[in-house]
Amino acid sequence: MAENKKELPPKAEVTVNGNLENGFNDNPLMPWFGMDIGGTLCKLVYFEPKDITNDELNSENIRRYLTKNSAYGKSGHRDTHLQMNDVSIRDRRGTLHFIRFPTSEMGNFLSLARSKGLTNLGNIVSATGGGAYKFEEDFIKEVNMKLAKYDEFDSLIKGMLFVEASSRTECYYWANPTDDTLCAKVNYDFSNPYPFLLVNIGSGVSVLAVHGPQNYKRVSGTSIGGGTFLGLCCLLTGCNTFEEAIELATGGDNTHVDKLVRDIYGGDYERFGLPGDLVASSFGQMNSRDKRSKVSREDLARATLVTITNNIGSIARMCALQEKIEKVLFIGNFLRVNPISMKLLAYAMDYWSKGTMKALFLEHEGYFGAVGCLLQCNEVTPQS
Ligand SMILES: Nc1ncnc2c1ncn2[C@@H]1O[C@H](COP(=O)(O)OP(=O)(O)OP(=O)(O)O)[C@@H](O)[C@H]1O
Numbered sequence: 001m002a003e004n005k006k007e008l009p010p011k012a013e014v015t016v017n018g019n020l021e022n023g024f025n026d027n028p029l030m031p032w033f034g035m036d037i038g039g040t041l042c043k044l045v046y047f048e049p050k051d052i053t054n055d056e057l058n059s060e061n062i063r064r065y066l067t068k069n070s071a072y073g074k075s076g077h078r079d080t081h082l083q084m085n086d087v088s089i090r091d092r093r094g095t096l097h098f099i100r101f102p103t104s105e106m107g108n109f110l111s112l113a114r115s116k117g118l119t120n121l122g123n124i125v126s127a128t129g130g131g132a133y134k135f136e137e138d139f140i141k142e143v144n145m146k147l148a149k150y151d152e153f154d155s156l157i158k159g160m161l162f163v164e165a166s167s168r169t170e171c172y173y174w175a176n177p178t179d180d181t182l183c184a185k186v187n188y189d190f191s192n193p194y195p196f197l198l199v200n201i202g203s204g205v206s207v208l209a210v211h212g213p214q215n216y217k218r219v220s221g222t223s224i225g226g227g228t229f230l231g232l233c234c235l236l237t238g239c240n241t242f243e244e245a246i247e248l249a250t251g252g253d254n255t256h257v258d259k260l261v262r263d264i265y266g267g268d269y270e271r272f273g274l275p276g277d278l279v280a281s282s283f284g285q286m287n288s289r290d291k292r293s294k295v296s297r298e299d300l301a302r303a304t305l306v307t308i309t310n311n312i313g314s315i316a317r318m319c320a321l322q323e324k325i326e327k328v329l330f331i332g333n334f335l336r337v338n339p340i341s342m343k344l345l346a347y348a349m350d351y352w353s354k355g356t357m358k359a360l361f362l363e364h365e366g367y368f369g370a371v372g373c374l375l376q377c378n379e380v381t382p383q384s
């Protein structure tokens, strides 16, 4: 079991409309949700059953609202390209829908949920992430809903193993990551997964060494993560969204901002195998007023993205070395619409490990905690 995982508390006493006794139930009432309330984004996974029983007609309005729309309020989005049809959960077949909104919009989400009649369903929602604790009272006050809380890393691993096992095209790597014409996503057979390193790049970064479905430890972490990229990028470029930051970075050149080995050596530092085009010092040119006057917002966004990504790659590689693990799986919403970082990670892991380590990626990158949460609501006692 996880080394630094605390013992689960006794079964929680949560009962709403008779749905749960002692915190869990073999067949929880529809609708089934799993929610991962993170530091930046809230992820909501909804299971839509194929055959709705008469008892479940009370959730018909919410089903229709969620599945007929792909935008909710001003900031909720359904990632329709990630939708999983014909999955089986608790002997029910159905579709998994993937929805996200900024955690800062929780107040508006709760108002919307109330206006759509979620209050009257008397359900318990399975939730994970820090927000499951932070917003617990708000859920009771605003929508009369109890949160059954689950640990974020237990949920993450359960969710990723389930999704990966349900889809043969979930896991992939980048072939030829540095060559734009040859670079391609290639499916990876993850059927024999253990051990692997799981690097979750959310607002912050957590690194887990996973040896079995319930056997893992959190070996490291860093506060320099996706939140740092977005925060610094907004400060440096005046952009306002993650999508805008990535778009700027796509058009920029970090070598106008960073100091490279060749800026210091005039070429490679051969003795220690440091190529001239390696970044020697991130943002290392920005002490010069002249250089500062020439950089663009795009260059600054690119340099920020490269700095954060390389730092995470470096930490991941050291953890993999220490844990004697070769497969490194990168997940989390920092990788959303972000092929630049994925390719950088793929290249860096391969180059610096001399081909012994492999960077792997998953299509549902940021949703595993929410899926794991939905799966757990009848099998594990929630945390109090
Ligand atoms: N639409 C978006 N809005 C804001 N950030 C986004 C968006 N899409 C991707 N991101 C990136 O994803 C990061 C959040 O990732 P994720 O949802 O996995 O973490 P989290 O659960 O919010 O954080 P934590 O697990 O640290 O609490 C952001 O910091 C940002 O870098």
Ligand SMILES: CC(C)(CO)[C@@H](O)C(=O)NCCC(=O)O
Pocket: 039, 130, 152, 202, 203, 204, 205, 206, 220, 221, 222, 223
């Ligand atoms: C605090 C969490 C676990 C919340 O998901 C995450 O943001 C994180 O791992 N941050 C990095 C903390 C650190 O190890 O420095």
